[in-house]
Amino acid sequence: MIRYLKRSVVQATGALSRMVVKEQSHYIIPRGRTFSVQYSLPKLPVPQLEQTLKKYLETCRPLLTDDQYKATEQIVHEFQITEGPVLQKLLEERAAKHLNWLSDWWKHVAYLDCRDPIVVNVNPGMVLPRQTYRGQKEQLAFAAKFICGVLDYKVMLDEQTVPVETLGGKPLCMVQYYQLLTACRIPGIKSDTHVFISPYDPDKPRHINVIHKNHVSFPGHVLDL
Structure with missing residues (x-):
C-alpha cells in the first residue's frame, strides 16, 4: 500500500524544476480496476x-x-x-x-483497542531522504510537490486505478486501500472508532491538515473533485 503512495510522491517531488464514517464492517464497493478481482477472492x-x-x-x-x-x-x-x-x-x-472472520477482531485488538501512543506504535508513515534547501521558497516548493503526490494517489484511489496487490502471484484484498485517506481515528476511553468518508459523499473533505511542532493548520481546499 505504502509503496504505491510513495511512488506517487516521488514522481511529484522528483525535481524542483518540475514545479509549476462511522465505522462499518462492510462497504459498498463499485467494480473498477482496483477491485476487479475483489469478489472472486476466497474467504479467509x-x-x-x-x-x-x-x-x-x-x-x-x-x-x-x-x-x-x-x-x-x-x-x-x-x-x-x-x-x-x-x-x-x-x-x-x-x-x-x-468474508474475513478475523479482520474486525484484528482491527480492534491490534489497532483501535491499543492504549499506547498511536504515533510509532500503530500509525504507519514514511521517512523521506534528507533534503537540502537554498531557502524557504524551495522548502515550500518541495512541500507543495509532496502534497501533489499524495493527492495524485488519492485520485487514483477514488477512480480505482490503483493496481491490485499480489503476493506470490495471487491477488490480495484491496478493501483497506479504500479506507486509506479521508479517514480518521476518534479516541475513546477503552476503544477508538474508525471513521471513513466515502469519495462519493457530497460533503467529503477536500482539505489537508498540516501539523508542525504541535501546531495544526487547515489550508483551503487542495482537491477540487
Whole structure:
C-alpha cells in the first residue's frame, strides 16, 4: 500500500524544476480496476485446531525453559480435547458468515483497542531522504510537490486505478486501500472508532491538515473533485 503512495510522491517531488464514517464492517464497493478481482477472492480459511496448536507451541519453544515447555505442552494437550473443539466450531460458524472472520477482531485488538501512543506504535508513515534547501521558497516548493503526490494517489484511489496487490502471484484484498485517506481515528476511553468518508459523499473533505511542532493548520481546499 505504502509503496504505491510513495511512488506517487516521488514522481511529484522528483525535481524542483518540475514545479509549476462511522465505522462499518462492510462497504459498498463499485467494480473498477482496483477491485476487479475483489469478489472472486476466497474467504479467509480457519486453520485446523491441530495446526493452530502446533504453531503456538513452536512460537513458545524459544521463550521457555524445558520445564516450562513441558508444562505448556500439557496445557495445550488438555485444551485440544476439552475447550478447543468447542471454540474451533464457533470460529468455523463465524467464518461461514463473514468474508474475513478475523479482520474486525484484528482491527480492534491490534489497532483501535491499543492504549499506547498511536504515533510509532500503530500509525504507519514514511521517512523521506534528507533534503537540502537554498531557502524557504524551495522548502515550500518541495512541500507543495509532496502534497501533489499524495493527492495524485488519492485520485487514483477514488477512480480505482490503483493496481491490485499480489503476493506470490495471487491477488490480495484491496478493501483497506479504500479506507486509506479521508479517514480518521476518534479516541475513546477503552476503544477508538474508525471513521471513513466515502469519495462519493457530497460533503467529503477536500482539505489537508498540516501539523508542525504541535501546531495544526487547515489550508483551503487542495482537491477540487
